[in-house]
Amino acid sequence: MIFESLPTTPRSEELVDKAFSRASRTGRAKSGREAQEAMLRTAANILADNLENVVTAWPDFGSDDETVLLPRDEREDLVDPFYYELADAILKMESETFRDEGGVDALRMSLSELSWASNQIRELRSEYQGKMRKTDADTARKHRKQAFARFADILDEIEDDLLRVGAARDALRDLPEIRPDEPAIVVAGYPNVGKSSFVNRVTRASNEIASYPFTTRGVQLGHFERDRIRYQIIDTPGLLDRPAEDRNAIERQAVSALTHLADAVVFVVDASGDCGYPVDSQLELRDEVERLFEAPVITVCNKADRSRDVEADAYMSVTEGEGVDDVLERAVLAVGYEPDIPPSRRE
Structure with missing residues (x-):
């Protein structure tokens, strides 16, 4: 079914705990500046990859109504109009989160925010990797802690979006699979x-x-x-x-x-x-x-x-x-x- 395989959406606190705990274990296997760089990479990759996986698991609803309503043979990669309108109605009906925020439009906005957060974390990883080069271990540790704080701020910023995407997944996962190619x-x-x-x-x-x-x-x-x-x-x-x-x-x-x-x-x-x-x-x-x-x-x-x-x-x-x-x-x-x-x- 089109929404059945959507993964459970993690909470922001769960993601941060997972990333930082894994980073800590990685850091213990190394020493000095290498340990700090390894911790930075591990945490950033876990956060960015998990957010990206949430976004890419969802089908493409299109960018606007005109796109969604293209003839079937011109929008093979987009959600069928039936699913678009049905998902929009169900989100507004079943989830208080979406009732006043626009159904599928609100979902697309939240997915966009998750994508933004994933990209921001990757950019910060590159930025702080550059700062750590040719520094001593103490300075590298300071940079790593600064990066972790900024990672946590980004996850706090998208907490409501993660909750919104999770609510949408729960509301839509049991929709029947309609095949446009069958009568x-x-x-x-x-x-x-x-x-x-x-x-x-x-x-x-x-x-x-x-x-x-x-x-x-x-x-x-x-x-x-x-x-x-x-x-x-x-x-x-x-x-x-x-x-x-x-x-x-x-x-x-x-x-x-x-x-x-x-x-x-x-x-x-x-x-x-x-x-x-x-x-x-x-x-x-x-x-x-x-x-x-x-x-x-x-x-x-x-x-x-x-x-x-x-x-x-x-x-x-x-x-x-x-x-x-x-x-x-x-x-x-x-x-x-x-x-x-x-x-x-x-x-």
């Missing part, structure tokens, strides 16, 4: 209409099922195969029919999935009234989805064993196991995926 079917609709039940029925997913709004707090992913092609099927959070600017962070996740992922949309409607939302409101949301997104939209009436009082492309009852396969086949046809088949080799 994707997005399941959308109001809360409690049966989206998660449908996804669980046709895949190996095990999303939480319950009868309260916003059970699905994040994008959930399942897979199924047809004709040796693997399809992704994405269960989105419940969307409410209200202006985009009024949607909360959970709802924005669903909109992001629809915008960037959907090769087809299965829009689930509940005509029975059990979901708690009027059919007219559900259809208005369906119409909004059709207006905003280019992917074909299949209107599916779920709980059809209780009511079929709505015009739909297909009818099913997930709980009774009726019509589910037909809906899935309709979605596959709507995707119309044709894999690239390499030309056969000439004899």
